Amino acid sequence: MITVQNLTKRYGDHVAVDDVSFVCKPGQVTGFLGPNGAGKSTTMRIIAGLTPATSGSATVGGVAYTDIPNPGTEVGVLLDASAQHAGRTGAEILTLSALTMGLPRRRVDEMLDLVSLSPKEAGRRVRNYSLGMRQRLGIANALIGDPRILILDEPANGLDPAGIHWMRSLLRDYANRGGTVLLSSHLLHEIEIIADEILVIGQGRIVTAGTKDSLLAGAGTRVRSLDDVALFDALRRADIRTQAVPDGGFTTDATPEEVGRAAAAAGVALIELRTGDGAQLEEMFLQLTADTQREQPTPQGAL
Known part of the structure; x- marks a missing residue:
C-alpha cells in the first residue's frame, strides 16, 4: 500500500505539491493524471525517497522508502527510462541490480524474457536503445526484485501499440496477484482502460479522485x-x-x-x-484541469 498524507513540496515561492493526500491499495492500479508541471513526478519522487518533502508524509508498505533495508525487493520504481547508464548493456544493468539486491543471476534472464528483450538486444549498450527498449529495460529493472509495489512514471512513452498492450496486460496481471501499482500517464485512454482508481492533479493539488465510474457518473x-x-x-x-x-x-x-x-x-x-x-475520460480531465492547461481551446470561428 502507498499512503500519502498532507504532502507539500515548495521550491522557494513555488509550490509544486500542495497538501496532497491519497492511498493506493493492493490489488489495484491507481492512475495518476495531470498536465505537465501539475506535480505528478514530484509526488512520485518524494514517495520513492529521491526528493525530500517540505511537509507531510509518504509511506510504502507502512514505512518511508528510505527506511526499507533492501528497497528494490519491496518497491519497484521507474521514473525516467532515459536515466539509465548509456555505456552499459541492458544485461549489465540488470545484473548490477540483481547483485545489489542479493538476487540469483537467473533473475536477469527471467526479466529479459518477461519484457521481450532478446539476447542480442540485451548485449547492446543502452545508448543504442530506442525509447521503447529503454522503457522495457526500466520495467524489467523495477520488477527484478519481485516487489509488492510498483511506482511508474509515464512507462508507456516510446512504446508502440503492441508494446502498450503488453504493458497493460503485465500491470493488470501484477495487480490481480495482489500488487500495488501507481501509474502516471498523459495517455488518458490507457488510464481509462487499466486503472481501478484515478487521481487527477492540477497545480499541485488533487482535483478529484475515485473510480472511473464514480468520476464519470453525473458528468x-x-x-x-x-x-x-x-x-x-x-x-x-x-x-x-x-x-x-x-x-x-x-x-x-x-x-x-x-x-x-x-x-x-x-x-x-x-x-x-x-x-x-x-463520456470520455479525456473530456472530464480537460474540464477538471482547464485552469492549468497551457493550451486553451480555440474559440469557434477563430480559424
Whole structure:
C-alpha cells in the first residue's frame, strides 16, 4: 500500500505539491493524471525517497522508502527510462541490480524474457536503445526484485501499440496477484482502460479522485439529433449550456430528462440521449484541469 498524507513540496515561492493526500491499495492500479508541471513526478519522487518533502508524509508498505533495508525487493520504481547508464548493456544493468539486491543471476534472464528483450538486444549498450527498449529495460529493472509495489512514471512513452498492450496486460496481471501499482500517464485512454482508481492533479493539488465510474457518473448528458442546429436552439431556449462534440451533437450539464423535455418541446427528434457515464475520460480531465492547461481551446470561428 502507498499512503500519502498532507504532502507539500515548495521550491522557494513555488509550490509544486500542495497538501496532497491519497492511498493506493493492493490489488489495484491507481492512475495518476495531470498536465505537465501539475506535480505528478514530484509526488512520485518524494514517495520513492529521491526528493525530500517540505511537509507531510509518504509511506510504502507502512514505512518511508528510505527506511526499507533492501528497497528494490519491496518497491519497484521507474521514473525516467532515459536515466539509465548509456555505456552499459541492458544485461549489465540488470545484473548490477540483481547483485545489489542479493538476487540469483537467473533473475536477469527471467526479466529479459518477461519484457521481450532478446539476447542480442540485451548485449547492446543502452545508448543504442530506442525509447521503447529503454522503457522495457526500466520495467524489467523495477520488477527484478519481485516487489509488492510498483511506482511508474509515464512507462508507456516510446512504446508502440503492441508494446502498450503488453504493458497493460503485465500491470493488470501484477495487480490481480495482489500488487500495488501507481501509474502516471498523459495517455488518458490507457488510464481509462487499466486503472481501478484515478487521481487527477492540477497545480499541485488533487482535483478529484475515485473510480472511473464514480468520476464519470453525473458528468452530464450526451445528446445528438438529425438537426443539431435546431437542437442547439432548443437547449439554449431552455437555458441548458452545451458543448459541441466533434462527431456531432452536444454534451451538457443537464440531466437526460431535462434535455429530453427541451428537445420534445421544440419538436426535435433525438437519435442519441444518454447519461454522462459514457463520456470520455479525456473530456472530464480537460474540464477538471482547464485552469492549468497551457493550451486553451480555440474559440469557434477563430480559424
